[in-house]
Amino acid sequence: MTYSEMDKQFVLNTYARNNINFKQGSNATLFDDAGKDFIDFTSGIGVVSVGHGNQRLADAICDQARNLIHTSNIFLIEPQAKLAKKIVELSGFDMAVFFGNSGAEANEGAIKIARKYGEKKFENKKYKVITLENSFHGRTITTVKATGQESFHKSFFSPYPDGFSYHKNIQAIYESIDDETIAVLIELVQGEGGVNPFEKKEIQELSVFLKDKGLLLIVDEVQTGVYRSGEFLATNLYEIEPDIITLAKGLGGGVPIGAVMTKHKDIFEPGDHGSTFGGNFLSARAGCEVLDILESYKNSGALDEAFLYFETKLKEIAQKYDNLFDGVVGLGLMRGLRCKKSEHQSVAIQKAFEHGVLILKAGKNTLRLLPPLTINKDEIDEGFKRMDSAFSTLC
Ligand SMILES: *Cc1c(COP(=O)(O)O)cnc(C)c1O
DSSP: OOHHHHHHHHSOSOSOOOOOOEEEEEBTEEEETTOOEEEESSHHHHTOTTOBTOHHHHHHHHHHHHHOSOOOTTSOOHHHHHHHHHHHHHHTSOOEEEEESSHHHHHHHHHHHHHHHHHHSSSSOOOEEEEEBTOOOOSSHHHHHHSBOGGGOOGGGOOOOSSEEEESSHHHHHHHOOTTEEEEEEOSEETTTTSEEOOHHHHHHHHHHHHHHTOEEEEEOTTTTTTTTSSSOHHHHHTOOOSEEEEOGGGGBTBOOEEEEESOTTSOOTTSOOOSSTTOHHHHHHHHHHHHHHHHHHHTTHHHHHHHHHHHHHHHHHHHTTTTEEEEEEETTEEEEEESSTHHHHHHHHHHHHTTEEOEEETTTEEEEOOOTTOOHHHHHHHHHHHHHHHHTTO
């Protein structure tokens, strides 16, 4: 039995999986079981932030695993405290953090904080959470309902929890706020929905409006966070101060961890929320190491150099294939190419794969590029060279 047959027979069929069998990785390069190399412009959907096979991260994880992997959240967890302090310091906000294991769970935590806030701080309970069309907030029953894409709201999973509605754009958010609204939950750059950054001014106005009304702004930074945007948080780039921020993907460099942070530190009390695994020794230690690596990478100027170089190459290829693409979208190392024809999206990804470069889709017509943040110049050059060969077959 091949592994691919084993996968088909024993793993539930939820992914339209490519059956390539990767064996090893080095920064932004992956090797399959035949030794063929691929340039990775996906980093596991924005997760492998410090690259594959990162020696420092591997050493930290091994060292931690030899001492303690897990006790439980009923005892002090030294690396969890350190990681929370580090996240708060890097964010520049006066906040405190709760750790879970994924993005969806981080958003669940955010919604729980908002709902309790809405009960405690107002005479009439406020509980409604407003989101945006083309957003993505997770796969649990609640976060899938918060996700503003009808295709995710399958009737066979119903009934969904009440109190969620999504709207066409930021302007429509203002019109949909009522007496029962407690929070607006948004991504600053929609990831899965198509790499759609919002305008800074529009977001700043929304932030001020909500603050004046005493309502909460929740920013889902599961994809944009941890330097993906070029700053520690996209929130820092947009110069706003949300009430609640969620993180996950890039935080553990591939070790599962999610986080929700808020300035409303008095809302949760013992018993309100919890997680068996969240922020355990292993994942928190990984998070600490990832942040140390990326903080010095950013401070050395290397991160800014990488994303400027990546941007130049991306603009070049968009220009060269202007018959295929409408242009470049996104920021930092969260980038996209907008396909003129949506039918080109999956073909381009397949062709790129055949030419040895991994790219993602987003929305209906976007090719999404989320390389490891530590990608080097040679890997960027090689990846774009391969994309060039792949795209030339589409013309
Ligand atoms: C990936 C993602 C999620 C869900 O994260 P999981 O770890 O898969 O639960 C939520 N929000 C955004 C913006 C994401 O990109």
